[in-house]
Amino acid sequence: MPSNRLHLAVVVSQLFQENAYIAHLEGRSDCLVFDPGLDSPSILDKLSELTLEPVAILNTHGHADHIAGNAALKEAFPNAPLVIGANDASKLTNPVENLSRSHGVDLISPDADQLVNEGDVFTDAGFELEVYDTPGHSIGHVIFVFKAESPWVVFGGDVLFQGSIGRTDFPDGSFEQLANSIRSKLYTLPDDTIVLPGHGPMTTIGFEKQHNPFIPGD
Numbered sequence: 001m002p003s004n005r006l007h008l009a010v011v012v013s014q015l016f017q018e019n020a021y022i023a024h025l026e027g028r029s030d031c032l033v034f035d036p037g038l039d040s041p042s043i044l045d046k047l048s049e050l051t052l053e054p055v056a057i058l059n060t061h062g063h064a065d066h067i068a069g070n071a072a073l074k075e076a077f078p079n080a081p082l083v084i085g086a087n088d089a090s091k092l093t094n095p096v097e098n099l100s101r102s103h104g105v106d107l108i109s110p111d112a113d114q115l116v117n118e119g120d121v122f123t124d125a126g127f128e129l130e131v132y133d134t135p136g137h138s139i140g141h142v143i144f145v146f147k148a149e150s151p152w153v154v155f156g157g158d159v160l161f162q163g164s165i166g167r168t169d170f171p172d173g174s175f176e177q178l179a180n181s182i183r184s185k186l187y188t189l190p191d192d193t194i195v196l197p198g199h200g201p202m203t204t205i206g207f208e209k210q211h212n213p214f215i216p217g218d
């Protein structure tokens with residue numbers, strides 16, 4: 001068995017406790033940044049500490065706490081495309097839709113450079129990531145699944161948390177859709193699959209199927 005080459009760093013923004021992930025493969029200096037949140041200075045510091053250069057910025061969805069660092073990352077790495085699910089792209093530049101206005105700040109991001117949908121495979125920095133549409137918390141929410149090593153790893157945003165699930169009380173949220181996304185897209189992955197959520201500690205599919213009080217596995 002080859003040893004796993006995936007390396008991860010997480011930067012947690014104090015506000016909203018949002019997780020930004022920096023992922024790279026061993027021996028490479030290019031990386032991917034997922035959901036750069038409000039603490040972009042710490043993300044940029046971490047990138048320079050690890051001497052990594054982002055070649056893409058991926059957003060699981062367009063809520064403000066997950067896109068707040070897009071502008072700073074794009075400014076520092078203008079060639080890195082900004083990638084988001086097609087149905088959430090409008091949130092990037094709309095403070096009402098991305099919920100920042102409800103917190104009293106109009107926060108916007110640069111426009112998307114690349115839109116992704118169910119079935120797409122995103123490739124860069126040596127990664128192949130399968131894209132799944134997972135609406136419910138946000139209509140255009142996607143997850144990115146890394147299957148090149150065992151266990152698989154899900155960059156999961158705000159769908160499934162350790163012992164919890166994403167909120168569904170937003171204008172384009174739906175508990176039924178979220179439950180369906182979790183059951184049909186996540187709970188069908190192998191039990192040892194690691195989920196890296198947008199908030200809180202990592203978990204596994206097997207643990208959530210056994211213990212998640214909101215969406216029990218059966």
Ligand SMILES: [Zn+2]
Pocket residue numbers: 061063066137138158
């Ligand atoms: Zn969200």
